Amino acid sequence: MTVDAPLCIETARPAAFPLPAGRTALIIIDMQRDFVQEKGYGEIQCPSAEVFAQVSGLIKPCLDSLRAARKLGMTIVHTREGHVEDLSDCPPTKTDRQRGANKRHFLTIGEEGPMGRLLVRGAYGHDIVDDLTPRKDEVILDKPGKGSFFNTDLHEILVARGVTHIFFCGVTAECCVASTFREANDHGFECCVLADCIGGFNDLIVTATKDMFCAYDGLLGYSTTSKDLVAAAQKADTGLLGVIEPFCANNSYAVQTLHSKYVAGTQTVTSMVNSIIQSATDGVELSDKEQLLKTALVLDDDSSVDIDGVRNLAALYGVPFYTTSEFSPTALIIEQMKSQGALYMGTTTSPKDALSVGSFVLTTVITPSSSPEQFVSAFTTTKNSLSTSGITLSSPTASTITILAHSILDARILWSTLVRLPVASDTEAALIQHYRERPIIYVDYRGAENAGVRYAVYSSSDVPESFQDTVDKLFTSASRLKGRKVPAEVVSSTFASAAKLAACAESVITLEKASPTTTTTSAMDTIKNMHALSLTTALFNKAFDSGIESPDMLVAPLSDEVTTAIEALGACAAVVKNGIVFVAAKGYDARVFDAGVVVQM
Structure with a gap:
């Protein structure tokens, strides 16, 4: 399917790779001192000085690609592989296998090397090389594994920014780059590797890996070079891929x-x-x-x-x-x-x-x-x-x-x-919903403007029939946001139930702040209300994840009932535009954003 894009890498394999505005990112993987500079973890692991020199030589094309991405206004993510100081996030297989199999040296992860403890966060060697130092408005992602999605919030980072298309560069091709590329493909992103910006410690495996990225007519993704990206950036206006409504x-x-x-x-x-x-x-x-x-x-x-x-x-x-x-x-x-x-x-x-x-x-x-x-x-x-x-x-x-x-x-x-952003204390952190508690919703590479959304229109006795017509016109008129209407009964009923239960909010306050003997609401009533609201929230979330006829969002008029339900559920995100509320279940925040941005374009 054709994707709207102001720029395209026509020479990419196996086909041209589009760069849609506001939806394209560059991920630079593990260009850390430990991997690409002398006396680091990479040199210790590498069997050949000549091969390691080739890996170190990747800094220049990676910098060229970074400059091009900055000029174009892409989202930029820098990853760093490493572990917390006590190595509690490092599985024994990662340390023990290396220690037992390596005959060239006896250093392993966590032990003191020439640039500090190997692959430990905070060590000098763990940080990104000076030439590729991230800007303050770029994302730094610390990851404990080879894949950048494992045990990190990378998926949320990308979808929160609307990203659907990703360029990859960094080290090593056969390990962290390949792992992340495959993960991204499974998450629904369109992926393109910059082949001259990746390398590793075994030429045979690296060559095979590069071929794998775009094999089988793009089964996993695309391949191009930094030269092609730089050439495209030179011809384009500064900030072309940034989005200013x-x-x-x-x-x-x-x-x-x-x-x-x-x-x-x-x-x-x-x-x-x-x-x-x-x-x-x-x-x-x-x-x-x-x-x-x-x-x-x-x-x-x-x-x-x-x-x-x-x-x-x-x-x-x-x-x-x-x-x-x-x-x-x-x-x-x-x-x-x-x-x-x-x-x-x-x-x-x-x-x-x-x-x-x-x-x-x-x-x-x-x-x-x-x-x-x-x-x-x-x-x-x-x-x-x-x-x-x-x-x-x-x-x-x-x-x-x-x-x-x-x-x-x-x-x-x-x-x-x-x-x-980190919070001030462990107590506060315990109250913040961890990214793993939010479901992973697959990415649609076509973007909301091309793929559209499934929408349900809130129905209740207080909502006039004319509102249905207003919403339908929003999705069928000349607006860039396409939509397919799906049944609203389940999501509407649970939404209305939440609003009614919210009227019992004082019972929650009673349980937490007062003695039941001094109030008109018993502790048992309070517990029943809280349980009912918890069940309603679960049903509301389920209504968004029950097949092809489930909605991406519920569209409702701005009213006391609607805002009360949003506050009561709490499990949903909502975007408001001109008195119309787009509501989505937990984890669908990015889809609401996508729709809201397109509606305003």
């Missing part, structure tokens, strides 16, 4: 717009803060203005550059954001955003006013009284995917955060950044 291109507070200005040096954080101070309205309560300007100066003084002298800035650098009053100034999520360079401007009683002088507003739940029709878009996170520490929640069981932004894409950038 048309209506956000001229918005001075859109994240990508701000980021590009900061990198180019055409905008300073101080001038941005001064502009906000001068134009903020009554609906915005700014933090201490003197401190804001001091923080802006510190950010402006950041002189970090990459290997080519380009400013090296985090994805949220200099991005102004606000919260509603239930967020403490010391809330963990605020601290997490500040750690990525974002600038906390203060609180707001009017998100509309705040978005006129900022990039994001964080709140706890969307209500019709603060309808996103006033804004551009909103995204309610899956329950427990982000920290709610330091936030006053409406009930102890509510733990979702809503991001109000200028576009779904901006909300996506923020969420995909925050969902990976």
Whole structure:
């Protein structure tokens, strides 16, 4: 099937490889000192100095590919193989087999080598070589195995950013590159190896591996070279594969717009803060203005550059954001955003006013009284995917955060950044939903704009029939989002049940905060309500995973009933656009994002 793409590698084997905008990534695998520099794990393992020199020589073509990917605006991921200090994530087979089979040396994983402990995180040899040092807005993935998907959140990293097509380079071809390539293929990604950017320690096996990548008419994927990628990048406009939604291109507070200005040096954080101070309205309560300007100066003084002298800035650098009053100034999520360079401007009683002088507003739940029709878009996170520490929640069981932004894409950038950040304590970490608790939904390489989505329209006595027509037109009109309507009975009934059960939320509070003898709700009633809500949530999730007639998303009107159900379920993510709510089950966050982005295009 043809994929919409502004760029294509026509010389790829066995066929041309498309590079769709906003959906293409480069994964650089394990270009660590331990593997490609002298005195590291790789040289110790390699049987030949000549072969090792060839592996070390991969740094140059990998750098050429990295520069091309940066110019085009691809998502970039750098992986590092290694283990925690106590080696608790390293299976005995990995150490014992090497120790028993290797006759050339007696060093194995975890033991002290010339560049520190071999393949242990934090050691000098574990880090990526200087020439390929990641930028602050690029992803670094630490993995314990040969495949990059095993025991990592790589799948979530990629789908959170909308990626469907991946280029691969790095070491070693026969081990970590091949393992990751095969895993990615199983996950549904379109894969293309840069054959001159991979190598290993056995020429015969490396040659066979390179042939395998595109064998059987592309059974696993495609193959091309760094030269072809570089040539395509040279002919293309800078940022061609990045996505800036048309209506956000001229918005001075859109994240990508701000980021590009900061990198180019055409905008300073101080001038941005001064502009906000001068134009903020009554609906915005700014933090201490003197401190804001001091923080802006510190950010402006950041002189970090990459290997080519380009400013090296985090994805949220200099991005102004606000919260509603239930967020403490010391809330963990605020601290997490500040750690990525974002600038906390203060609180707001009017998100509309705040978005006129900022990039994001964080709140706890969307209500019709603060309808996103006033804004551009909103995204309610899956329950427990982000920290709610330091936030006053409406009930102890509510733990979702809503991001109000200028576009779904901006909300996506923020969420995909925050969902990976470490939390402050083990106690807090225990409350955050681990990525393994979210189901892996296969990737559709065609993208939502080509493949479309299966949708169900919420039906209840409070929803007018005209809403059904509105939604159907959204999916059948000239909109880029194609859709196939599927039955809504099961998902609608469980959604409505969640809203009704949420009316019993005070029973949960009763159990946690008060004695049953002093209230009208018994502990047993509370337990029954909690069990019923848990069962309803499970049924809701199941409705999204029951075959070809199950929906990718439920489409509903923005109402008290709908927002109450979202908050009660917590297992779903929701995107709001012009008073229409796209709801998806746990793990389907990326599909909701895909649809939301396309709807806005």
